[in-house]
Amino acid sequence: MPELPEVETVVRSLAPALVGRTIREAYFPAPRVLRDSPETRAERLSGAVIQAIERIGKNILFRLQDGVLVIHLGMTGKLLLNTTPGPYARAVFTLDQGNLVYDDVRQFGRVEWSRDLPNRLAKLGPEPLDLPFPSFWERLRRRQGRIKPLLLNQAFVRGIGNIYADEALFRAGIHPRTETHRIGRQRAQRLHAAVVEVLRHAIEQRGSSISDYVDALGQKGTFQQSHQVYGREGEPCRVCGQPIRRIVLGQRGTHFCPRCQRG
C-alpha cells in the first residue's frame, strides 16, 4: 500500500532518471485509470518535457511546460523505469531515453493530466512532516469522531494511510477508537511526535513492502520489519507481550495493543 513514505521513495527513485526527459508517446492499455478525465489524452502528452517531479500527499506530480500529470498509485500501483510492460500495465510512457510504465493490478490508482493543480489536490490537508504542533493541535480540536479515521482523512492531513495510522497510534499509546475531543494537548503532542517519527523512519527505510510494493527501480522497502502492530494480529506486543488485536474501524482493518493503547 503506497502511503506517504512509499510515494516519497518512488519520487526520489524517479527524479534522477526522469527530470529533463521528453515524453515521446503515451499509451493507455487500460483507460480506466484515466477515470473521468477526458482531457488526459496521449496527443497532449506527446512531446512534453518533464521539468520536475514532486509529491503531494500520496500523489505524484510531473510538472510539464503546459500542465501537470498527476498519478495516484491507489492500492497496487507501481511506477517502473525501463521495463517491458506486463499484463497489468495501465499506462506506458515512451521517453527520449527509456520508458516509464504505470502498472496496477487492481486499477484503484489514477493517471490524470490537468492544466493547473487539480481541485481535489487543493482540498487536501497539510503535509504531516511540514505541520508544526500548534497547527496540528488547532486542527485536531475542531474535529469530531474517532482518531483513527481522522488520521486517514486526507482533508485533515495528507499522506497517512492504514499502516502508518496504526503505527503512529501505537507509538503514541492511543487507542484507535478514542474520540478526538477526548485527546488533550499532551496526548496530542505525543501523537504529533509519533506521526512525524514513524513517517521519517519509514522514509529512511524506503517504505514498507507488505505485498508487492516496490520503488521505480523494483526495490522493496524494509520498514515492514519495524512494524509494531500492523499485520501482527495475535503476535506478542514488542513492548508488553500482550497479543496484538485486530478490529474493524471505519471499514478498515485496525491493529493495536490492548495494554499499551488505552482509550
Add this chain to the structure above:
DNA sequence: ATCTATTCCTGGCTGC
C-alpha cells in the same frame, strides 16, 4: 459542514 457507509477491482487466501 462533517461524519459514515458503499463502491470499485482482482490476486491470493480459506475452507469444503
Add this chain to the structure above:
DNA sequence: TGCAGCCAGGAATAGA
C-alpha cells in the same frame, strides 16, 4: 486438487 467465496483498502460518492 479444485474451486467458490471472501478479503485487502484509497478515495470518490452518496447518504445521514
